Amino acid sequence: MLALTREDVRRLVPMPDAIELMKTAFSELSAGRTVSPLRTVIPVAAHNGDALFMPAHVPGMDALGLKVVSVFKDNPAKGLPVIHALVCLVDPETGQPLTIMDGTYLTALRTGAVSGAATDLLARQDSRTLATIGAGAQGATQIAAVCAVRPIERIIAVDLFPEALERLRGILARDWPDVLDRLETSTDADAAVRQADIVCTATTSKRPVFDDASVRPGTHVNAVGAYTPEMQELPAGLVVRATVTVDAVEPALAEAGDFIIPLEQGLVDRGHFSRELGMVAAGTVPGRRDDAEVTLFKSVGNAVQDVVVARRAYERASADGTGTSLDLGS
Numbered sequence: 387m388l389a390l391t392r393e394d395v396r397r398l399v400p401m402p403d404a405i406e407l408m409k410t411a412f413s414e415l416s417a418g419r420t421v422s423p424l425r426t427v428i429p430v431a432a433h434n435g436d437a438l439f440m441p442a443h444v445p446g447m448d449a450l451g452l453k454v455v456s457v458f459k460d461n462p463a464k465g466l467p468v469i470h471a472l473v474c475l476v477d478p479e480t481g482q483p484l485t486i487m488d489g490t491y492l493t494a495l496r497t498g499a500v501s502g503a504a505t506d507l508l509a510r511q512d513s514r515t516l517a518t519i520g521a522g523a524q525g526a527t528q529i530a531a532v533c534a535v536r537p538i539e540r541i542i543a544v545d546l547f548p549e550a551l552e553r554l555r556g557i558l559a560r561d562w563p564d565v566l567d568r569l570e571t572s573t574d575a576d577a578a579v580r581q582a583d584i585v586c587t588a589t590t591s592k593r594p595v596f597d598d599a600s601v602r603p604g605t606h607v608n609a610v611g612a613y614t615p616e617m618q619e620l621p622a623g624l625v626v627r628a629t630v631t632v633d634a635v636e637p638a639l640a641e642a643g644d645f646i647i648p649l650e651q652g653l654v655d656r657g658h659f660s661r662e663l664g665m666v667a668a669g670t671v672p673g674r675r676d677d678a679e680v681t682l683f684k685s686v687g688n689a690v691q692d693v694v695v696a697r698r699a700y701e702r703a704s705a706d707g708t709g710t711s712l713d714l715g716s
Contacts, residue, residue, distance in 0.1 A: 388709040390487035390699055395495070396561065398699040398708060401527070401534050404499035405506065409667040411444060411694040412503070415634055416664025420444045422690050424637055427614075434460045436614075442689030443478065449693035451475035453489050459590065462550075468522060469493060473696045483714070485700045489692065490523070492699075496691040498527025500633060500663070501586055501608035504683035506535040507666045507673045508631065509606035513583035514539045519575050519595050519619075520588035520611055521545035521554040528586040528608065529569075530562045541568045542578040576600040587611050587619040592643075598623030603678040610685045615646045620682070622648040628682035629675070631661045641686045 390398070399407075414420050422442040429436055435458035443450045455471035462468065471489030476482060505513075513536045518525050521543055529541055545551050551571040558565055572578050579585055579600040589595055589611040598621040601607065607628065612619045625648050632638040639645055639659060648654050663683065665671040674681055703709045 387483045387712045387714060388485040388700065388703055389712050390485060390703055390709045392488040392491040394703060394708050395487055395492050395699050398702040399495065399695055401495070401499060401502065401530050403698065404495050404695055405502040405531060405534060407694050407698060408496065408500045408503040408691060411447065411690045412500070412633060412662065412664035413668045414444055414446050414664070415688065415690050416662040416668065419446055420690050422634075422688050424640060425687075425689070430458070433458060440687070440689035440692065442693045444690050444694055445478065447694050447697060448478055449475070449697040450478040451693040451696060453493070453689055453692040455489060455493055457590070473692050475693065475696050475700055485696065485703070485709070487696060487699060492692060492695055494523040494527040496695045497524055497588075497610050497685070497687065498531035499695075500685050500691060501528050501610055501683065502531030502535050503667065504608055504631065504663055505532050505584060505606060507663070508681040508683060509536060509584050510604055510674065510677055511536075513606065515542070515582050516540070516584045516586070517542045517544060517578035517582035518586045518588065519544045519578070521547075521550040522588065523557060524588035524610060525554055525586070526557040526561065528588055528610070529558065529565055532584055532586065533565050536584065539568060540570065541565060542570045542572055542581065544572050544575045544578045546573055548573065584608070589619050590617055591619050592617055594621040595619050597621060598627075601680060603680065606681045606683070608683050608685075609644060612643055613641055613686045615641065615643045618643040618647050620644045622651065622653055624680070624682065626653050628680045629661070630659055631663055631666060631681070631683045632659055633663055633685040633688050635659060635662060637686050637688060638684055642684055644684055
């Protein structure tokens, strides 16, 4: 079995490759050619955390495996990341374990990449200004992904905590230094959104992080943070007026407070959430209709993302000798 580090995964699967993988993976998902049960979430209330267990099988991409991810919100005070994760792949023909790899970076990479795919399919071609809300590791890959598919000239990163914005600058300097000359920072989300062509939210907020009125006509929004029924990054008014695309309908309606809350308030019906990203990627539903349309992509995360990126990393590592070989039977 092969063990791959964070740096191995980063080198083996560049962001543009991960974006194209997301388009294929979600096309397979929407076509019903994958198996990805709803994730199992185990709350760890004593330590303000959640442990999530996420299996998936994508036969068309030879990807079968599992991700274990933890989200412990008090970790920054301990000098630790909020998110830790591990991904394991097994051989879809024999069940033999193939690889384990760092899933923390892989989670941020694939989450950024799905926003990159959605942006490529839904955002205006002339989009120049990006606002990102939430300055964790997810915020960094949102920036990298959007910049990979649109000619972004200005990046406004927003967080309530200036120290988080400094950490974000450090992550970008390490992994994507080419975007630093376009980066601005702010603690005012509404001011940033009012100037943006593309908005990305990556928070665990339980109330909207900007006002609906701040979103201009023609804006595209990627919302990838809030992942439980109690969390709500987005104003309900935006959800109601936007053309909504989701990663997968059933998980989104089971897990995303951004949708569950306006549904319970009677502001929309379930039919408002019928478009999946894989349908847009496959051309079975249209993308953007015109330059005034507000488009919204919401992702709660799906293990198909993890296993297809992990499979690509494993294949490339096997070809070039990257990684550490482990013999668990010895």
